[in-house]
Amino acid sequence: MHGFATKTRFFLNETGSLSRFTARFFSVGVKPRYEVKELLAQCYIIGYKSLPLIALTAFIMGLVLTMQLRPSLVVYGVESKLPIMIGIAIVREIGPVITALIFAGKIASSIGAELGSMKVTEQIDAMEVSGTNPYKYLVATRVMAATLMLPVLTVLGDAICLFGAYIGVNMHTVTSYRLFIAQVFQDLTFGDFLPAFIKTFFFGFAVGAIGCYKGYYSSKGTRGVGNSANAAVVLASVMIFVIDLLAVQITDLLGLN
Amino acid sequence: MANETGNNTRLGIFVLAGLLALIMAFYMIGKNNNLFGSSFELHTRFPNLNGLIVGNNVLFAGIQGGTVKSIRLISDTSIEVTMTIDDKVRTFIHKNALAAIGTDGLMGNKVVNISAGKGASPLVDNGDMLGTQKMVSTDDMLQTLSTTNNNIAVISAELKATALRINQSAVWDVLNDRSIGKSLKTSLKNIAKATANASQISLAISNMVTRAGNGKGALGVLLADTVAGGDLKSAIAKIKTAGNNADQMTANLNALVLKIDKDLTGGKGSLNAMLKDSVIAQNLKKSMDNIQKGTDAFNQDMEALKHNFLFSGYFKKLEKEKAKQQNKKN
Amino acid sequence: MKAADITEDQEDLNHGEADVRPVIVIEHLYKKFGDLVVLDDFNLVVKREENVVVLGKSGSGKSVLIKCIIGLLKPDKGNILVFDQNIPLLGHDDLDRVRTKVGFLFQGNALYDSMTVRENLEFPLRRHWIDFSQQKVDELVMEALNNVGLPHTVDMMPAELSGGMLKRVALARTLILKPEIILYDEPTTGLDPVTAREIDNLIIRLQKKYHTTSIIISHDMNCVKNTADRVVLLSGGKCYAQGTYPDFEASADENIKQFFE
Numbered sequence: 001m002h003g004f005a006t007k008t009r010f011f012l013n014e015t016g017s018l019s020r021f022t023a024r025f026f027s028v029g030v031k032p033r034y035e036v037k038e039l040l041a042q043c044y045i046i047g048y049k050s051l052p053l054i055a056l057t058a059f060i061m062g063l064v065l066t067m068q069l070r071p072s073l074v075v076y077g078v079e080s081k082l083p084i085m086i087g088i089a090i091v092r093e094i095g096p097v098i099t100a101l102i103f104a105g106k107i108a109s110s111i112g113a114e115l116g117s118m119k120v121t122e123q124i125d126a127m128e129v130s131g132t133n134p135y136k137y138l139v140a141t142r143v144m145a146a147t148l149m150l151p152v153l154t155v156l157g158d159a160i161c162l163f164g165a166y167i168g169v170n171m172h173t174v175t176s177y178r179l180f181i182a183q184v185f186q187d188l189t190f191g192d193f194l195p196a197f198i199k200t201f202f203f204g205f206a207v208g209a210i211g212c213y214k215g216y217y218s219s220k221g222t223r224g225v226g227n228s229a230n231a232a233v234v235l236a237s238v239m240i241f242v243i244d245l246l247a248v249q250i251t252d253l254l255g256l257n
Numbered sequence: 258m259a260n261e262t263g264n265n266t267r268l269g270i271f272v273l274a275g276l277l278a279l280i281m282a283f284y285m286i287g288k289n290n291n292l293f294g295s296s297f298e299l300h301t302r303f304p305n306l307n308g309l310i311v312g313n314n315v316l317f318a319g320i321q322g323g324t325v326k327s328i329r330l331i332s333d334t335s336i337e338v339t340m341t342i343d344d345k346v347r348t349f350i351h352k353n354a355l356a357a358i359g360t361d362g363l364m365g366n367k368v369v370n371i372s373a374g375k376g377a378s379p380l381v382d383n384g385d386m387l388g389t390q391k392m393v394s395t396d397d398m399l400q401t402l403s404t405t406n407n408n409i410a411v412i413s414a415e416l417k418a419t420a421l422r423i424n425q426s427a428v429w430d431v432l433n434d435r436s437i438g439k440s441l442k443t444s445l446k447n448i449a450k451a452t453a454n455a456s457q458i459s460l461a462i463s464n465m466v467t468r469a470g471n472g473k474g475a476l477g478v479l480l481a482d483t484v485a486g487g488d489l490k491s492a493i494a495k496i497k498t499a500g501n502n503a504d505q506m507t508a509n510l511n512a513l514v515l516k517i518d519k520d521l522t523g524g525k526g527s528l529n530a531m532l533k534d535s536v537i538a539q540n541l542k543k544s545m546d547n548i549q550k551g552t553d554a555f556n557q558d559m560e561a562l563k564h565n566f567l568f569s570g571y572f573k574k575l576e577k578e579k580a581k582q583q584n585k586k587n
Numbered sequence: 588m589k590a591a592d593i594t595e596d597q598e599d600l601n602h603g604e605a606d607v608r609p610v611i612v613i614e615h616l617y618k619k620f621g622d623l624v625v626l627d628d629f630n631l632v633v634k635r636e637e638n639v640v641v642l643g644k645s646g647s648g649k650s651v652l653i654k655c656i657i658g659l660l661k662p663d664k665g666n667i668l669v670f671d672q673n674i675p676l677l678g679h680d681d682l683d684r685v686r687t688k689v690g691f692l693f694q695g696n697a698l699y700d701s702m703t704v705r706e707n708l709e710f711p712l713r714r715h716w717i718d719f720s721q722q723k724v725d726e727l728v729m730e731a732l733n734n735v736g737l738p739h740t741v742d743m744m745p746a747e748l749s750g751g752m753l754k755r756v757a758l759a760r761t762l763i764l765k766p767e768i769i770l771y772d773e774p775t776t777g778l779d780p781v782t783a784r785e786i787d788n789l790i791i792r793l794q795k796k797y798h799t800t801s802i803i804i805s806h807d808m809n810c811v812k813n814t815a816d817r818v819v820l821l822s823g824g825k826c827y828a829q830g831t832y833p834d835f836e837a838s839a840d841e842n843i844k845q846f847f848e
Contacts, residue, residue: 044268051271091282118699125659126697130711131683152275159278185285189312193286197279 021139021213028133029140039141046107046142046208047149051156057102058157061094062086062164070172083175086165087184088192095158096196097244100203103150104236108211111142112232115215116225124216139212146208151200191251199247206239295344296323297383301356301369304334309358309367315340316359317371322346325369340369353378355390409451413502416448420509445511447549452504608671609634610768610800611656616665618651625651626662627824633800640803640811642835642846643821649804650694652821653770656802657691658682669768690766690799694773696757698745705741708732708760731759734793751782755789762793769794771803775810787813808846811835 066086073079115138118124127134166180175183214232218224303309306328315323323342331337342350353374361368371387381387611633618626625648633639643649654660656667658674667674672685698707708728712719719727732738735755740748748756754774761769774790775783787810794801805811811818811832818835820827822842828835835843 040265040268043272044264048264048268048271114701121695121700122693122697123699125654126691126693126699127710128659129657129686129689129691131686131714132710133679152272155275155278155282158282181285185282185288188286190283190286193282 017217018210018213021216022209024135025140025143025209028135029144035137035141038137039144042141042145043149046145047152050103050106050149050153053106054099054102054153054157055160057098058095058161059164061098062090062161062166063168064164065089065094065161066165066168067171070168079173082169083165083180083183084187086169087162087188090158090161090165091188092192092196093244095161096154096200096203097240098161099154099157100150100200100207100240101237103146103153103204104207104240105233107146108207108214108232108236109229111146111208111211112215112218113225113229115139115142115212116218116228119216119218120220120222120225135216139216142212143205143208146211147201147204150204150207151197154197154200195247195251199243202243202247203240206243207236210236210239296341297344297347298326299340299342299350299356299371299381299385299387300337301340301387301389302331302335302337303356303358303389304336306336306338307358307367309338309369313367313369314361315342315369315371316361317342317346317350318373319370320346322350322371338369348380349373350381351378352381352385354381354387356387357390409502412448412451416509417502443549447553610670611802612666612668613652613656614666614668616652616655616667617663618648618655618660619663624824626655626665629665629821629824630826631819633802636794636798636800638794638801638803638814638816640805640815640818641821642806642811642818643804644806647821648824649821650772653691653772653802653804657686657689657770687764688767690761690764690769692757692761692769692771692774694776696745696753698753698757698760700745702745703741704732704737704743704745704748704756707745707756708763711760711764727763731763732756734762734796735759735789750778751785754778754782754786758786758789758793762797765797766799768800768802771801771805773804773806775805775807780809783807783810784813790814806846 066082069085070079070082073082073085115124118138124134124138127137162181162184166175166177169175169180211232214228214235215225218228309325309328311325311328313325314321315325317323321343323340323346325338326341327339329337329339338356340356350371351374353376354371355374357370357372359368359370372390374388609632611631613629613631616626616629617624629648629652631639641649641652651660655662656669656674658677661675665675669685669689672681674682674685677685698704699710702710705728708731709724712724712727728741729738732741735758737752737755737759740752740756745753745756758774771790775786778786790801790803791814793799801814803810803814815832817829818832819829820835820843827842828838828840830838836847838844
């Protein structure tokens with residue numbers, strides 16, 4: 001019973017400090033001066049350098065999804081609906097969530113480890129002493145970069161995923177790419193696309209903020225750095241699903257579904 | 258520093274690629290929703306939407322021409338549908354164009370079909386109200402066919418009975434009455450017309466069925482449904498029998514009329530005696546009425562069938578050929 | 588540094604009217620982490636161009652003390668006056684202004700390992716005075732590196748340098764803003780005695796050159812002997828004893844004696 005109480009307290013404490021940490025982004029991060037150069041550098045690292053990994057996983061996802069869905073659709077005689085089904089699945093859910101999860105695995109851990117080791121080696125203190133707000137310089141830029149880059153990655157990932165699906169469709173029948181794309185977009189509406197697109201900003205924000213939080217409050221030692229990287233990935237992944245749940249409820253309430 | 262510039266360039270390419278993909282996606286979706294490109298609105302009113310919803314496609318002459326923008330209930334038998342139509346088809350839609358609700362494929366979404374009306378008419382303007390056309394559904398078509406069959410069956414049965422009775426009894430005197438002779442003649446004409454119609458239709462149907470057998474045409478889809486196909490087949494068979502019956506009857510009647518003519522011109526007295534039998538005379542009159550009614554109904558059914566979209570092509574072809582022949586004659 | 592030098596320095600201080608006022612005044616400083624009391628009514632006054640060594644065992648709160656001075660940690664109670672500004676009460680911008688005059692040499696050097704030596708040195712320059720010309724920045728970077736004798740490392744990454752070189756680069760970065768006060772957090776810890784000696788000498792030389800005031804945290808008696816004008820023993824969160832190095836060497840106090848064993 002005692003252990004439970006301690007854990008609950010720890011959980012609440014952690015939630016509170018994470019919220020406070022995140023809130024600082026809006027109070028500190030949005031004020032000048034803006035660390036544009038560091039933001040661009042982070043966008044390059046977080047966005048551009050994640051593309052090959054995202055592209056590979058998205059391609060495989062599209063291909064596998066198509067091959068898995070086809071037999072069931074053949075049974076019901078609606079094989080011709082394969083492109084639109086895959087299109088909706090990818091655009092609405094699989095594209096954003098898979099991309100975000102891969103992104104969390106790569107980015108949350110690297111941010112967590114980077115900031116963790118900077119914390120342990122006093123680089124964050126050194127920055128503060130050098131007249132730089134480390135929150136602004138390190139955290140705000142990374143959170144911002146993750147928030148801005150994940151949507152870009154998701155859109156590209158969706159496109160690559162659809163290309164994988166196209167290859168999957170073409171394994172059994174011959175379809176031109178134009179026809180495939182026309183079929184995919186035939187029944188897609190902005191109600192499918194926009195909520196899915198908007199939620200990726202929140203995914204990116206969560207990944208960035210949690211990675212930074214775990215790194216920023218990393219405990220001393222190499223073990224602490226490893227732990228914070230690990231905890232960042234786990235928490236960020238869970239957070240993605242929580243946001244996804246919230247997003248679907250909100251879109252439902254707004255009648256966008 | 259050069260390295261950093263390179264990184265920024267790559268980042269720029271990356272972001273632009275993402276932006277491009279985003280714009281493409283917006284465009285592709287927007288194209289279907291008519292958010293981009295200039296468009297205008299048309300209205301129409303249907304008594305029943307059959308499941309048409311906002312966002313369904315509007316087809317003009319079978320091509321994508323717009324989408325359903327809104328649906329508004331006016332009264333219990335009137336629903337106004339507002340359609341957003343692409344500007345690119347504006348120059349082809351005239352004010353007398355007709356809108357109808359149809360289905361995109363066998364199991365697909367509902368669509369609004371806009372088809373060109375007959376005759377000349379000015380082009381539509383933004384906000385115009387289009388007339389509607391009842392699309393004959395498969396069910397309606399089969400129902401019409403069965404009514405036709407029933408009618409033909411009734412006619413042929415009564416005609417047969419009458420003809421037999423006339424043949425058996427020596428009631429020729431009855432026919433001294435000229436009015437009866439006249440109505441008989443009209444009836445004969447009607448029957449001839451009916452049989453011609455019937456044979457045309459059965460030809461059209463068999464034509465369609467052969468095309469359907471080859472998997473062509475709208476019927477091809479329909480006939481995949483074996484129940485509907487069976488119905489249709491039996492319907493066709495019935496029509497054929499009815500046609501044959503009618504043929505026979507016409508021959509009988511012809512013979513009868515010839516006889517009557519002969520009797521009348523020959524001035525045989527037995528007919529006069531016959532006419533005193535008022536019961537027979539009344540029966541005969543009734544029969545004639547029935548024949549007239551039956552043939553009228555049959556003709557109406559045939560007209561309706563002619564306008565059915567399934568057969569429209571065939572009849573158009575016939576008309577064309579007729580026109581051609583007439584041109585040749587002239 | 589012998590006692591004679593100290594008196595000379597102190598006399599200098601007493602002569603100049605402006606120099607009389609101390610640059611750092613610490614009054615009744617309290618700081619605890621959870622239940623652990625680290626600083627308990629600590630008082631210290633540091634005069635201009637004085638080298639004060641704070642001596643203490645590991646975990647005695649030495650690092651906490653200088654982190655409070657630079658504003659990295661907030662004390663629970665007490666005043667820290669640096670150039671007459673009370674550090675714990677300062678807002679972010681004012682704190683930044685004070686920090687341009689206070690250098691801090693971290694125990695682990697804290698060089699940014701994702702940047703080259705040049706970028707490391709440029710960082711505080713670019714942060715504090717954004718409107719420096721590139722030429723001026725380059726000049727200052729090379730001057731700082733020449734001061735520590737490592738101009739050839741300018742385009743190397745920190746990972747490529749040895750421990751002693753890292754310490755010197757870190758020192759160069761601390762000095763690049765020409766601070767009036769430098770806080771050294773265990774400058775010779777983890778270095779071999781020869782390198783440690785070099786670093787000590789470098790600290791003394793640069794202190795003479797730029798007339799800085801220093802607080803040096805150490806438990807390395809060689810370092811203390813080489814650099815200290817005055818030694819303060821931090822024990823039990825209080826200023827346990829203070830005096831010159833010879834005073835400490837001659838002391839019979841158990842707490843002091845154990846540092847010489």
